[in-house]
Amino acid sequence: MTETLLSSATREVVIGFDQPFVIIGERINPTGRKKLAEEMAAGKFETVVADAIAQVEAGAQMLDVNAGIPLADEPAILATAIELVQSVTDVPLCIDSSIVAALESGLAVYQGKALVNSVTGEEDRLESVLPLVAKHGAAVVAITNDESGISEDPDERFEIARRIVSRAADHGIRKDDIVVDPLVMPIGAIGSAGRQVFRIVRRLREELGVNTTCGASNVSFGLPNRTALNAAFLPMAIASGLTSAITSPLHVEMLQAVKAADVMMGNDSHCASWIARNGDSPAGEATSGRRGGREGRRRAAAS
Amino acid sequence: MTETLLSSATREVVIGFDQPFVIIGERINPTGRKKLAEEMAAGKFETVVADAIAQVEAGAQMLDVNAGIPLADEPAILATAIELVQSVTDVPLCIDSSIVAALESGLAVYQGKALVNSVTGEEDRLESVLPLVAKHGAAVVAITNDESGISEDPDERFEIARRIVSRAADHGIRKDDIVVDPLVMPIGAIGSAGRQVFRIVRRLREELGVNTTCGASNVSFGLPNRTALNAAFLPMAIASGLTSAITSPLHVEMLQAVKAADVMMGNDSHCASWIARNGDSPAGEATSGRRGGREGRRRAAAS
Numbered sequence: 001m002t003e004t005l006l007s008s009a010t011r012e013v014v015i016g017f018d019q020p021f022v023i024i025g026e027r028i029n030p031t032g033r034k035k036l037a038e039e040m041a042a043g044k045f046e047t048v049v050a051d052a053i054a055q056v057e058a059g060a061q062m063l064d065v066n067a068g069i070p071l072a073d074e075p076a077i078l079a080t081a082i083e084l085v086q087s088v089t090d091v092p093l094c095i096d097s098s099i100v101a102a103l104e105s106g107l108a109v110y111q112g113k114a115l116v117n118s119v120t121g122e123e124d125r126l127e128s129v130l131p132l133v134a135k136h137g138a139a140v141v142a143i144t145n146d147e148s149g150i151s152e153d154p155d156e157r158f159e160i161a162r163r164i165v166s167r168a169a170d171h172g173i174r175k176d177d178i179v180v181d182p183l184v185m186p187i188g189a190i191g192s193a194g195r196q197v198f199r200i201v202r203r204l205r206e207e208l209g210v211n212t213t214c215g216a217s218n219v220s221f222g223l224p225n226r227t228a229l230n231a232a233f234l235p236m237a238i239a240s241g242l243t244s245a246i247t248s249p250l251h252v253e254m255l256q257a258v259k260a261a262d263v264m265m266g267n268d269s270h271c272a273s274w275i276a277r278n279g280d281s282p283a284g285e286a287t288s289g290r291r292g293g294r295e296g297r298r299r300a301a302a303s
Numbered sequence: 304m305t306e307t308l309l310s311s312a313t314r315e316v317v318i319g320f321d322q323p324f325v326i327i328g329e330r331i332n333p334t335g336r337k338k339l340a341e342e343m344a345a346g347k348f349e350t351v352v353a354d355a356i357a358q359v360e361a362g363a364q365m366l367d368v369n370a371g372i373p374l375a376d377e378p379a380i381l382a383t384a385i386e387l388v389q390s391v392t393d394v395p396l397c398i399d400s401s402i403v404a405a406l407e408s409g410l411a412v413y414q415g416k417a418l419v420n421s422v423t424g425e426e427d428r429l430e431s432v433l434p435l436v437a438k439h440g441a442a443v444v445a446i447t448n449d450e451s452g453i454s455e456d457p458d459e460r461f462e463i464a465r466r467i468v469s470r471a472a473d474h475g476i477r478k479d480d481i482v483v484d485p486l487v488m489p490i491g492a493i494g495s496a497g498r499q500v501f502r503i504v505r506r507l508r509e510e511l512g513v514n515t516t517c518g519a520s521n522v523s524f525g526l527p528n529r530t531a532l533n534a535a536f537l538p539m540a541i542a543s544g545l546t547s548a549i550t551s552p553l554h555v556e557m558l559q560a561v562k563a564a565d566v567m568m569g570n571d572s573h574c575a576s577w578i579a580r581n582g583d584s585p586a587g588e589a590t591s592g593r594r595g596g597r598e599g600r601r602r603a604a605a606s
């Protein structure tokens with residue numbers, strides 16, 4: 001059974017095949033958020049702190065922290081953001097940067113076992129990120145692209161994942177500490193983007209035995225009613241084997257879809273969390289006029 | 304490519320692996336609807352007609368018609384109901400009865416190619432229903448229970464499906480004309496019910512190459528907020544390979560989840576239906592502050 005254990009100073013979270021799905025809050029990321037980028041570059045972290053608290057309150061079990069601001073001192077800003085977020089929440093963090101020095105400074109101040117986001121199949125990334133992950137005893141997100149870019153063939157992306165797992169083993173990193181990102185492309189541009197993800201996620205789980213994550217909301221980029229699309233995509237990916245996602249927990253429909261998917265996967269024991277969230281009276285009874293319906297009747301007929 | 308073609312006098316519907324998901328409206332069924340049962344037994348069909356029109360308007364591509372009322376003349380009532388429904392809508396019908404004489408009288412009046420609901424793996428059902436299906440050139444729902452009841456082992460249910468497909472072939476019924484119902488049990492009672500369905504549906508598609516249907520809303524029986532559970536279950540089953548469901552199209556959230564799942568499966572060409580339903584302005588843009596997000600950034604970095 002594959003389990004990726006992450007921790008803060010005081011709290012543990014497990015990503016796993018038989019665990020409730022883990023939502024990693026995506027909001028603390030200045031990419032495309034001009035005001036947040038300006039604040040962080042100026043050493044102001046009020047929005048970071050507010051986003052951290054709001055996402056945890058909404059149900060995020062982990063938070064992604066990214067400080068990718070062009071021309072800014074990313075290593076210093078990321079370290080400060082991580083220290084601040086750890087001072088106001090107790091969830092484990094995902095330290096997110098494409099700059100190795102920033103990952104290093106983030107890991108240096110982090111309390112607990114972090115998820116490093118990310119390594120790719122590119123040779124220079126493998127050689128720079130994996131030793132850092134091993135040194136800190138961290139876990140790592142493995143993104144399935146390499147020097148040749150992002151393949152539209154899910155089986156090629158799977159092979160990159162296999163290579164990263166193998167290279168990580170050379171550094172003493174167990175496959176339980178690798179969370180593979182199959183790369184979710186916008187379905188408005190690539191009609192097969194959904195099926196690609198479902199296929200690679202299933203192979204990652206069944207053949208490679210690794211946990212998975214993805215930037216879920218990317219799938220609906222450019223389309224109307226993105227929340228409804230994301231709220232369908234995540235349960236579909238979960239049924240295919242996805243065990244976590246970097247996404248926003250602030251959308252009620254999507255969070256509800258993930259919690260319902262936990263029930264459907266049998267990962268909400270006795271449906272206890274669902275019943276606690278939704279009350280124990282069968283308020284949705286009206287969804288079927290046939291109590292017990294088809295199967296009740298068949299069973300009665302068979303007995 | 305497996306395609307189940309159904310028709311009314313004037314309209315065709317295809318259930319298939321690369322087709323939009325087919326919703327078969329479940330409402331015309333007196334089981335658990337006391338008032339409807341009394342009306343139908345008394346020869347009153349106003350509710351049947353109203354339910355037919357409402358379900359088609361809401362988006363049902365087919366309608367299930369059931370007249371299972373204890374002590375009533377089911378063959379006569381079912382035939383009348385079918386004639387009436389065919390006079391007010393043009394969608395193909397699913398003729399639903401556990402009484403062979405009722406299936407026979409329904410088929411006798413039906414215009415087009417119907418879906419007969421159902422045959423099981425029980426010897427007497429196989430011997431009575433399959434010849435009827437063959438005689439009328441109909442398609443048939445194959446339910447995966449037999450004399451020993453409903454197995455909790457999805458692989459045993461799969462074997463029953465395989466047996467029905469084989470027996471149908473002896474009667475000249477092609478596997479394209481068999482739509483297998485994997486039997487959805489209430490997840491509040493059986494925690495593995497979801498995973499059972501996902502597994503058997505995948506095997507039915509990959510190994511047996513048949514279309515599938517199910518009484519979807521049964522999965523949430525007895526739990527609160529059933530609509531949200533059903534709205535997560537259907538996309539998950541669709542990702543696993545489910546191609547149709549007998550359910551109610553009257554719940555907006557569920558219908559929307561199915562339409563979103565069509566997009567995710569690549570079965571809504573150029574997302575045209577989704578955009579037509581939801582407007583072409585990206586109203587849901589706010590679901591992500593990161594336009595293009597993670598992959599946009601990675602791609603930019605890689606180029």
